[in-house]
Amino acid sequence: MRLMTVLTLSLAGFLAGCGHFGALTPGQSGKDDVRASLGTPTEVRKDRNGDELWEYGGGAEGHEAYRVRIGSDGKVKDVTQLVTEERLMSVVPGRTNRDGVRDLLGPPAEQMRTRVGETWSWRYVLNGLAGHLVVSFNPDGTVRERGAVIDAINYDSAH
Secondary structure (H helix, E strand, C coil): CCCCEEEECCCCCCCCCCCCCCCCCCCCCEHHHHHHHHCCCCEEEECCCCCEEEEECCCCCCCCCEEEEECCCCEEEEEEECCCHHHHHCCCCCCCEHHHHHHHHCCCCEEEEECCEEEEEEEEEECCEEEEEEEEECCCCEEEEEEEEECHHHHHHHC
8 A cells, every 4th residue: 555645735636516405596595495405514603794594514424515695584605615726825824813714614524633723624535535734733723734635545656
């Protein structure tokens, strides 16, 4: 078995966003429609404008994370696939903090603390190969580095 390959992120062509999540229509679908279509969200938060943010993380083995924004009228405003190239490019080492990463990428599948600091990861699929997007933090809470790890089993089967 080969060692996992760690890639630095240039992120060009890294992840493609998905077209839609469920059968939700912004401006028409309500909370009941969201629950009927997607089930119970992983987490519900409020943004600065008072909109509810219903997050659906893929969990430890999931490869996608979505956020459904629901306005004060109880209607869906938008549905966003959180792990996309554009969003990942917005994670800037030395500038983006934990809250910024959380808002951009949603809840991490895994969080760990090591002697060098805190690290979060999300599952992803790139060109049919599963892996992890990894973000490590400095002691001040800013991003130290970002990277992608392709699962070793996939790497072995590709070579």
